[in-house]
Structure formats: C-alpha cells, structure tokens
Amino acid sequence: MTNRRSERLLNLLIMLLVQRRFVSKARIREILYPGQSEDAFERMFDRDKEELRSLGVPVEVGTLDSYFDDEVGYRIRMDEFALPEISLSADEAAVVGLAGKVWQHATLAEATTEALRKLAAAKVPVDVAALDIVEPHISVDEPAFDAFWQATQERRAVVFSYRRPGSEEPTTRHLQPWGVVRYSGRWYAVGLDTDRGAERVFRLSRIVGAARLVGQPGAYEIPEGTDIRGIATRLAPPPQAEVATVLLRAGTGHGLRRMAVSTVEGVPGPDGLTPWDRVQVLGNAGVLADEVLAQGADACVEAPESLRHEVRDRLTALVAGGAG
Structure with a gap:
C-alpha cells in the first residue's frame, strides 16, 4: 500500500x-x-x-x-x-x-x-x-534506495550488509534512517547507527544484497533541525575531480561528451564492429560512473582503474539487489 x-x-x-x-x-x-x-x-x-x-x-x-x-x-x-x-x-x-x-x-x-x-x-x-x-536525469538506480526511502517515511529501522572501502567481507549494520540524499554523485543513507550510537552516512552502492526493514512504524523520531545534506557533506568523502578515459560508441554518450577535455574519433572499440571514440572527461568519480553506467554497452572505461572498479561494483550491487 x-x-x-x-x-x-x-x-x-x-x-x-x-x-x-x-x-x-x-x-x-x-x-x-x-x-x-x-x-x-x-x-x-x-x-x-x-x-x-x-x-x-x-x-x-x-x-x-x-x-x-x-x-x-x-x-x-x-x-x-x-x-x-x-x-x-x-x-x-x-x-x-x-x-x-x-x-x-x-x-x-x-x-x-x-x-x-x-x-x-x-x-x-x-x-x-x-x-x-x-523527469529523472540520473538513470542509474540503487537497489537499496527503495528500502531506505520507505524506512525514512515510516520511521522504521533497517538492517543491511555493508562493505567498507578496502574490506573484502561485508559487515551487518543497523540504522535508523533520517533521509536519503545524493552527494558528490552518489546516493547516501543518513541516520543513527544504533550499533555505535552516532550519526553516520552509508553509501548505497556499497550495500550488499537486500536491505531489510525491521520493527514497527514510528519506532523513532528524526531529531529536530536535522540537516540531511549537511551531515552527508560533513561525513561523506569530499568530492574529487579526476580525468577519466572512456571509449564511447560513435553518436552516443552526449552527457559524457559535454564533460570532455579531448576527443579522438575512429579508434578501435571493444566490439570491433562499430566506430568508437576515445574521450577524456573531467569530473567527479560518482558522476562519471553514473554517466558511464547510463550508456550501457555504448561505453567502456579505460582509465583510471578506480573508476573501472566503481562501475564494476555498482553493476555487481545491481545484480545482487535484483537477485535478492
């Protein structure tokens, strides 16, 4: 309902x-x-x-x-x-x-x-x-968004598995969500981490599997004066611009092309069937990952390796979320 x-x-x-x-x-x-x-x-x-x-x-x-x-x-x-x-x-x-x-x-x-x-x-x-x-301009969904959005509206706690940067194994976390916000090109859940008794932000793309709502609606109140974006700005990693090299199928990837600092047309592509362009773009890693993922099979990241991992991890999370 x-x-x-x-x-x-x-x-x-x-x-x-x-x-x-x-x-x-x-x-x-x-x-x-x-x-x-x-x-x-x-x-x-x-x-x-x-x-x-x-x-x-x-x-x-x-x-x-x-x-x-x-x-x-x-x-x-x-x-x-x-x-x-x-x-x-x-x-x-x-x-x-x-x-x-x-x-x-x-x-x-x-x-x-x-x-x-x-x-x-x-x-x-x-x-x-x-x-x-x-109408949406950011076409890449986070599977965990639904659960955290619903939990925020119903004031219900959420249990989820979270993989921190540099960690191979996810850990179980418990959060009373205060809101969901997009910062630095990524979605974050902001709320009270009941395991640590402190406010925390969790990047939705790092959530493994399905997030579960637990408890009854109205189980907690959001503190008066809470600034969701301010908390995300304070606790989440600051945005960093970087140069990335992306292969784009000819005639596609207009959002990335508007961010381009250089373009080389007619280069060999990953499929060997259609013309491709090599585009160097400057932007925040999260925004670049959004744009690349939005292109589907029409884009391929060559560098940096961190962006390749970001795209791979987001795709893995999407698959895991769908399977859950």
Whole structure:
C-alpha cells in the first residue's frame, strides 16, 4: 500500500508546482489536509515543507496581495526548479535526481495518479506539462534506495550488509534512517547507527544484497533541525575531480561528451564492429560512473582503474539487489 506521507508530499509538490501564483495556507489545508486540527495541520505542513526543501525543492514564501502582506502563500517557481540540462553541478544533479526518482518510483505511481485526481476534483487547474521538469536525469538506480526511502517515511529501522572501502567481507549494520540524499554523485543513507550510537552516512552502492526493514512504524523520531545534506557533506568523502578515459560508441554518450577535455574519433572499440571514440572527461568519480553506467554497452572505461572498479561494483550491487 502506498505510504500516506509519500502521497501527501507528492500532492504538495504538484499543487505548488502547477500554480503560477502563491497558494494560500488555507487553500492548502482545505485540499491536502482535510479534517486536521489547526495544530496538527501546522505541524504536518511545516514538516512536509522542510522535507521538500531537504530534497532540494525550492518552496517559496510570498504575499498573496502586493498591497496587503498579512497573508502569505506558497509556490514552487518552475524557473528555479527546472535545472539546465547542460553542465549540471553535483548539487543540481541531486535536486533533479531525487525529485525524478520520487516521480518515477514504481511504488509511488498510485500516489501520483491519486494526487492529480484529488487536485482535479478540488478544481485546482493542473498543468501536467509543468511536471516534465521532474523527469529523472540520473538513470542509474540503487537497489537499496527503495528500502531506505520507505524506512525514512515510516520511521522504521533497517538492517543491511555493508562493505567498507578496502574490506573484502561485508559487515551487518543497523540504522535508523533520517533521509536519503545524493552527494558528490552518489546516493547516501543518513541516520543513527544504533550499533555505535552516532550519526553516520552509508553509501548505497556499497550495500550488499537486500536491505531489510525491521520493527514497527514510528519506532523513532528524526531529531529536530536535522540537516540531511549537511551531515552527508560533513561525513561523506569530499568530492574529487579526476580525468577519466572512456571509449564511447560513435553518436552516443552526449552527457559524457559535454564533460570532455579531448576527443579522438575512429579508434578501435571493444566490439570491433562499430566506430568508437576515445574521450577524456573531467569530473567527479560518482558522476562519471553514473554517466558511464547510463550508456550501457555504448561505453567502456579505460582509465583510471578506480573508476573501472566503481562501475564494476555498482553493476555487481545491481545484480545482487535484483537477485535478492
């Protein structure tokens, strides 16, 4: 069954995105939070706004009437939310990637349909074309994303096997997830490591097999004022740009080609059947791995070895996740 809070967040995202003017708090309460008391509505609405903002959604506050500033409204400006297709920074990619992941996520398809139905029933004009900006731009999924996203929404603990850098054998870890965030081109789960009693970040691509939700919903609370992105920035390895050499099938890999510092056309390729180009690209390792994996059989990493291992490990994790 679709998680109610996930559905409500989608409702709020859609409602504020498709409106050209600010939407009053009273209107939002009437349509999206019916039957809630004033105090309950304020708590839920504040928490939902902050969760959208933590995902990188620019929820804007403004006055409904330029002559009277006593009533405020909310909206999401398309020109601020729609990020450029070219030269995405790591932070920009995080916004588009996570919004797109939520939008495309199969288990939330029912919530998306229900959100549009509710808004239409309430006679809220919905411009579906405005939703095109949240189509996913990061096409490589992490198998563990589903479990951690669901656990965050339901406040349930997660048990998983995790392979640390330089370690051959994974260890069992226990986490109360506070959120999932994309940083430095990689997905991280942020939360309380109950084995160590401290906040930790775990890179989803290093999770081996399936992550399991344990315990009852509502088992813990996220500490007030928690900054998911700030924790990831502080605890995760800092981004490092590097030069990589990638073979691309001719006519493919446009995202990587936009990052190119040099290109040699017509070189021998791994299949010996079609023309290939040797492209040197400069970028963060996680972003480069995303781009390479998105090309499937049309891309092959020649160097550095660390990027080859990154791509191999991500593919191994995908296979293991599918098997689990």
